[in-house]
Amino acid sequence: MLQLLGKITSINVRKVLWTCAELQLPFEQEDWGAGFRSTETADFLALNPNATVPVIKDGDFVLWESNSIIRYLASRYGGARLYPADPQARARVDQWIDWQASELNRSWSYAFLALVRKSPVHQDAEAIKASSANWTRHIGMLDRQLEATGAFIAGRDFSLADIPIGLSLNRWFSTPLDHPHFPAVSDYFQRLTDRPGFLAYCRNGTP
Known part of the structure; x- marks a missing residue:
């Protein structure tokens, strides 16, 4: 059985947990x-020489980095509906997964550490303001x-990209800052409540 190493409060671990739920994949x-x-x-x-979670063990196969893990699981365990084989459709999914990791994460890092984690080294008021504004700008994107899609982040159908994006939006809504009304984002976040994996591992009170 698949083994998952990592605490369930970690946003990156929850990517893997939600993916397992979508695939109906048992794990320990x-x-x-x-x-x-x-x-x-x-x-x-x-x-994992980086000393970070999550890590999976699938038999003798060991893998770290959450986005690599969810791509692997979808490819390995019949997740074509989440991670399509068509090169252009898959590239669109990858684009938003990578954007979440490289752009969106950087925008919210300082504000989240300051306002939610209460990090003593992240309490500069101007830096919090700048991070919050940048975070909101990315939510506007x-x-x-x-x-444009009228449904999910990479198109009309739910895909692997919606897992990191959904978790990031949960973090945005859970952080005590001004939240301008973004109608499409609000509708999307509500649409995700139809998915048991979202309710169990995203909208579960953990930012």
């Missing part, structure tokens, strides 16, 4: 990371994309 999960078993042990570092 172990809590690793801050507050649980240390990822700095020799045994864990042998699996999502709103325009969702208005």
Whole structure:
């Protein structure tokens, strides 16, 4: 059975949990990371030299990096409806997965650490303001994309891209800052409530 190493409060671990739910894929999960078993042990570092979660063990196959993991699982376990084989459709999904990791994450990092995690080294008022504004700008980009598709982030159908995007939007709504009304984003976030994986691993009270 698939083994998943990582605490369920981690947003990156929840990407994998939600993907498993979409694939109806059974797994065994172990809590690793801050507050649980240390990822700095020799045994864990042998699996992932970055000492980060999640890590999966699929038989003898070990993989880290959450976006690589969800792509692998969809490809390995019959997830063509999530991760299409057509090169252009797959590239569109990949585009939004990568954008979430490279652009959206960077926009919210400072504000989230300051306002939710209460990090003492992230309390500069101007930096919080700038990060919040940049975060909102990126949510506006999502709103325009969702208005164009009328449904999900990469098109008319739910795809693997909606998992990291949905988790990021949950984080945005859960952070105490001004939330301008983005109609397409609000409709989309409500649309995701039809999915059990979203309710279990995204809209579950964990930002």
